[in-house]
Amino acid sequence: MRALALVCLLASLAAAAGDDGTHADAVTIVTARKSDWRIVSPSAAAPGADWASRELQRYLHQMSGCELPIGGRPGSKPVFVIGLRAKLSRADRALLPPPAPGYDGYEVVVRPAAGKTPARIVIAGENGRGVIYGVYDLLERLGCRWFYPTEDAADPEVVPRQDSVSLPAGSWAVASPMKFRICNGSEWFFEMQPAPALKQLEWAMKARYNAMGWQADTHTRLDQQYQQLADGGLLAELKKRDMMLHGPAHSFNLLLRAEDYMTNHPEWFGLRDGKRVPQTFAGAQFCWSNREARKQFTDNVEAFARRAPQIHILCLVPFDGGRACECEQCKKEGASNLLMLLMGEVIERLKVCRPDLLVETVGGYGAAMDPPDTAQIHPQQRVVWAHWGRGYTMGYDDDRYDRKANLEKWRRAARGGITLCQYYTDNFAEPWVMSPFTVAMEGDRRYFQQKGIDSVYMLMWPRGYWWNHSLNGYLAGRCFYDFSLSPYDLLHDYAWHYFGPEAGPLLGDYFEAWARDPELCYRVRGDSRDSDRTALADQRKRLLGPVVKLVASDSLLAYRVSKVEKLHILAEHLMEVHRQRDEIQRLRRAGEFEQARALLAKSRTYTDEVLALFYALADLKQGLIERQEVPTFITANVKNWLEEEAKAIAAGNRD
Ligand SMILES: [Zn+2]
Secondary structure (H helix, E strand, O other): OHHHHHHHHHHHHHHHHOOOOOOOOEEEEEEOOEOOOEEEOOOOOOOOHHHHHHHHHHHHHHHHOOOOOEOOOOOOOOEEEEEEHHHOOHHHHHHOOOOOOOEEEEEEEEEOOEOOEOOEEEEEEOOHHHHHHHHHHHHHHOOOEOOOOOOOOOOOOEOOOOOOEEEEOEEEEEEEOOOEEEEEOHHHEOOOOHHHHHHHHHHHHHOOOOEEEOEOOOOOOHHHHHHHHHHOOHHHHHHHOOOEEEEEEEOHHHHOOHHHHOOOOHHHOEEEOOEEEOOOOOOEOOOOOOHHHHHHHHHHHHHHHHHOOOEEEEEEEOOOOOEOOOOHHHHHHOHHHHHHHHHHHHHHHHHHHOOOOEEEEEEOEOOEOOOOOOOOOOOOOEEEEEOOOOOOOOOOOOOOOOOHHHHHHHHHHOOOOEEEEEOOOEOOOOOOOOOOOHHHHHHHHHHHHHHOOOEEEEEOEOHHHHHHHHHHHHHHHHHHHOOOOOHHHHHHHHHHHHHHHHHHHHHHHHHHHHHHOOHHHHHHHHOOOHHHHHHHHHHHHHHHHHHHHHOOOOHHHHHHHHHHHHHHHHHHHHHHHHHHHHHHHHHHHOOOHHHHHHHHHHHHHHHHHHHHHHHHHHHOOOOOOOHHHHHHHHHHHHHHHHHHHHHHHHOOOOO
């Protein structure tokens, strides 16, 4: 709220001060595209500090056409001082407010000229990430916004153009209660492409994530994949931002490969229906009770950890979708117990070669639903707890939340720390037209605060939905960095800056309506009612329709609004399918089989049209819909009821 209140204040100041931007307490950085400011850093060699200076230079240049020099001696000229708090001069440190408690913090002071002392802006970070966040905060106060990765060339970042740039005097300090805010961008899964992966990394840092989550592909050797991250420049990009790397996530099959060991040691692999099988989809997890298998696995983890120095949290998760080994010993000991035994051996081994490395595995998910009941969980064991398919209609703090007991058990078991995997940004698990999940974000944040949870993981999937779910990714990044921010304020700020001051207030109301009623998006996917259809029709009439007219003459704003409108049209179509289904069922139950049959034939055509709309949206490649999902999950959802209904009508079933 603090930052946003200031943005509004700035807007009113600018309005009151007129075009030259001068104000009694304002510090002017650029006047008529000219500036005598420069940027200096007493800790340019520290990770993050140099990047922070260059980001400030780059965006001020984009805004005003004026490029501030970096380095040199300011003499009697005004200056930005950017760097680690600990490396600043005593005099600069004295200007700063005390640091806020927490992680990745920063302090900023904007001091006007006084007598012969020139104006000075000091941006100090507790670490490199803090320095960079301090610069982004300052740029946001000047009107810059980074709501989306720059994956759509037709939709640039929000950078206001102005001949003069000024800021009100003041000072402030911010830090995060969350130690790890991990962005598992959709381009950081499986076979990665460096260019879009970099765009997501850039955006994640701006949205205040401090780590990228990497999900390895299922077949390439891990050291080779890590080398690809290096060759694609991504490790260097992380380093210059002082960002961390988390991964390789689901990867057990690569750490005990069937190709390497199955022939000579079939007993190392999992038993399924009486046969030893590899760690593949129709296979099983390897035999976690086999001591030799665990030893070889641990050897291979150690070899990989030595070759992957930039991994900060080594997250090792059994291959996805696999059941546990069914041998007598594994069944007797229990999957969770054995997983924790295995991981404990890994942690002990890595203590020597990588004492800095944090080790995490999964809990509440897959083969390890319940916490271990007999195994001694290693005190340094971290757990990433995941509730796939969670409905984001309430926070973890809500007493109605049905998996709270499991979460609480794992939280207490994971003495090395727990990371909560969030699916706010997963259109596979969550609806295709998503609400902003602000209700859940606020409740989750309260739960984190109550329980001292300090790590969150944002799973973004699949890649074809990147624009669709980035708003939730942005809101979560900002809200989990700074707990004082209201996600509703952020929503209105988003609407105002992204869609412009004319359309902004209406679209702010539009997004808030979806946000306040998160059940709506789940009903739109599966089972809407007349009241939902009325609500969307009302939104179109009162909000979207007028907005489309307001932005018609601005091609960029019209383009952005068109993305919102396309998803709204999709929601209306899905709800019309539900209306037709309900009507056909009503007729059948009333014994009106002929009429029901006639309407069903029309629904076959209509659902084809809805699928055609999905394909059309996917083919726009605007990040709205993932094309690969249309012929599979989406078709099943839209069409499967037709066959069941046809059978019921043919059978004269009135149930
Ligand atoms: Zn076994």
